Each structure stands twice: as structure tokens, then as C-alpha cells.
Amino acid sequence: MARSSLAALPLLLVGAAMTASAVYQDNYFFLQQDLYPGSTMTLHLAAAAAAVALPLPRARVDATIPFTSTKIPEILSRLSVPAGSPTAAAIRSTLAECEAPPLAGVAAQRCATSLESMADFAAACLGTRDVRSATMTRLSRDGGAAPPRQQPYVVESVRPHPVAGGDLVACHRMPYPYAVFSCHTTTAALYAVTLAGAEDGAKAKAMTACHKDASPGIFWPTYKKLGVAPGTVPVCHFVPQDSMLWMRK
Template sequence: MARSLAAVLLLLVAAAGASHAASPAEMYWKIALPTSPMPGAIRDLISPASSVGSASKEDTLGNVFFLEKDLFPGSKMTLHFTRATAGAALLPRGRAESVPFASERLPEILSQLSIPAVSPTADAMWSTLAECEAARLAGETTKHKHYCATSLESMVEFVASSLGTRDVHAVSTEVISTLTPTPRQAYRVEAVRPVAVPGGDMVACHGMPYAYAVFGLHGLKGAAYTVTLAGADGTVAQAVAACHGDVDGHGAVAEAYKRLGVAPGSVAICHFLPQDDMIWVRN
């Protein structure tokens, strides 16, 4: 098996040299997920955006919740599409695993990556490490395991383990706009299409601010939709909406039930995914 995989890799490298230089992530994707289209969230990491939108925590898409019944053509809502990981490098697994990933070793990490100890990047990295460590401890005692992936390879392996198969694919939000970043503005729902979610099982993958690409993953049950949105300034988004009712380990979801005036877990509530988040499902 190892020899055949190596042979495939050599063929891919040769083909890349004949056309264009494929990145390690592109070559890995072709081997691991040959029939699954690469989502925009991964493509954007291979060819990073030149700028990144910033927003307060309360202004992010993940904190704009709505009921599933309100997701229909003609409905309107105010949204702000931002990124947490734009410009971050997607490291090959070997390189990512050569760098420590623990809050108690942050000074060593900063030194290894040549990042000033007193800087916004260092502060963001500390917050992400703390969140990943807290999520890992919570995942050991709850039904939905949490994991922070520091490479595409570790992400795909976690997804395959959680969904019980490597026959999977990912969907992510994609935005077409002449403005970067896009402003907070009113959007009109133009179309709603369900994403096939066998068994209702999904793995959510959230981009996290760090010196390189890091993703927080966790399993959940629910539904997903691809929603065409038209912005007031002409922006068009093919946004992924995740709808779920679990509150275990998700403080923002529990708070959303209060804001929407419904009993926790009684109905599914929905939110749109930022451009650097993904939903993984079985094919």
C-alpha cells in the first residue's frame, strides 16, 4: 500500500512539473480526496487573500443566529463576512508537528516562528492555544469530541474518524465582492438549497487566529444549507448555513436560544459560516 501511494505521489509531482507547481496541500488532496472538490476555505489558504476583515466578537457571523423556519427566499438579515485565518500559511503536517502547540511553551513557539512576544499575533496565538486546550478537556467528557488541527492531513484524519469513512467532502462559504473586506450590511436571501447530510452527522471546522492555519473541529448533528445572498452593495455570497439544536459545550448556542425566545434544544437554530469555516459530511 505504501509503495502504491508513493507511486501515485510521484506521478502527481511529475504532472505538476509539466503544468504548474502544485502545492503539497493540493497533492495531498488529490490523493486523499480524489473525488471531492476542494472548498474555497482551503483554496484561500493555498492562495492567501492579501487583506483580512476585522470585526468585534459580537459582529461575527457565528454570533448571528436565526430559526430554520426563517431561512427562505425573500428574507433579510444584516451580516458581516470576516476572516480569522486570511493570509495564514497552510503548513504540511511534518512542518506543523515540528512546532510545539501548547500554551506553556508559547515563548518557545514565538521564538521559533520569529514573532515578537508583545504583539497582536502573540496575543491571538495565546487565546487560540487556551481555547484548544479547554476544548480538548471538554471533549473528553462530552458526546462531541473537540480537536484542533494544525495541518490539512490531521484535519482530514479527524473528520474520517468522526464520520467513520474517508468518503467525505467539505462545503464552505464563498463571497464575490469588489470590496475587501466586505462591509457589515443588509443581505437578501435569493435561494436556499439543502446540503445532503447522511444521518444528520456533520463535523464543523472553524478557522482560528494563529501564526499559521489552525482549525477547531467538533462533531454535531443537524442540517446544512447553501444559501445565495445578495448584499446591498452588490456583493453576492454562496453562504453555508448550519442548523443544529445541541447546546452541550456550545455557550453561544445556549445564549442564542435566549435571544430568540425559544426553549434550549426545542428547535434547531442556524448560523452562517464565515469564509474560513467548513462543514464536512459523508458523500
């Protein structure tokens, strides 16, 4: 990947009634050396959907709604979801992924069905209740109109974001009728990146994670495409708007 351009690196910010307002395509990565003021990348942006899956209180979820593939008929009934609908298929898919064994190299992994359980998991992994979450990608444009789906963006600034101890917990939104996050431990250097649209001046502030050893979440073809071997140089990606990163204060 040339230093002068990060062409064809999409940051997809899309919406659906059952998912959050941002979806990150996890097969798109770039090298840390390519992230610097003045570099150019082509990003795919779209308006966020109005309807998103909202979080439910832990007391309600734990007491009234099962979260296991062994009770899918009961889940569909309680959530008033038709058995043959796309939403039902998404429920089955999410449950299967949440019940799968953790990825190799990941110290801890769990699906959180409430904000309270997500915060508890982060605190347990980080060894302290004194944790905070990082601000994710944010978009803005004069007049409030949606930016075009794709255009070149120029990196205006790259500012390091401190991570105490170097380890953190990443939680990614899963497709479900209410907010469910797949959380896992990881290590990364974080950067707050400001981008400006070359065509319409649309602005984006994107949190960027660079992993020195991201092999548990990045497959060999990606490293081959980048022209590097796993663990040799930091590999980066933008953190989508619907994800949360937890770290020590």
C-alpha cells in the same frame, strides 16, 4: 424575530494578517423558520485581507514546531514572534483554548495544526476515509470592488445540502501564525443560501447550518433572545468563509 426580516444579523467577513478572511460572530443566530426566499437580513460585509495564515505540512509542524503552552518560549523563537506582541498573545490564547476540556455534549474535539491532521480527525469521527468538505460562504460583485460594510440582503434561494448520516465535523480557524483549526463533532441540517444586496447587487452564497440541539455551542441568553427553549426548534447560523465542514460522501 419576525418572519419578514432578519434585521441586524451580521455576517462578518473581515481579515487580519494572522487570521483567515472571515470571522463569524458566534453570538448571532436565527431560527430556521426565518430562512426562506424573500426574507431580508442586514449583513455586515468587508473586504478580505490579502495576508492570511497559510497551512504548513504536517511533517514540518509535527517535527519542528511544538504546539503546547508548556513550550511557548520555544514556539515564539521558532516562529520569530516577539514575546510581547499581539501575535504572541494570540498564540497563548489559542493554545489555552485548544488545551481546554471539550464542551459538554460534544463527542470529540481537537485542534488540527495541518490539513492532514484535520482530515484524519474528520475521518476518525465519521468512521470512514471517504469524506468531503462543503463549500463555504463566497462573495462576488461586478468590477471586483469590495461591497459596502452593511446593507440589506434578500434571500434569493434556499437549497438543502445533503448530509449523509446527519452528523459532521466542523473546523473553525483559530488566530495563529500558521493555519490552525478547532474541530468538533456536531449534527446539523445544511442549506446553500443565495443572497443579493439590495443596494448594489452584491451576491453572496452562504452555507447555513441549522442545529436542532445546539445547546453545547449556544448559551441560554441566545435562546432567550430568540424566544425558544433549547432543543425545541432548529437554530441556524451562516458558516463563515474560513471554516470547513466535513461529512461522508
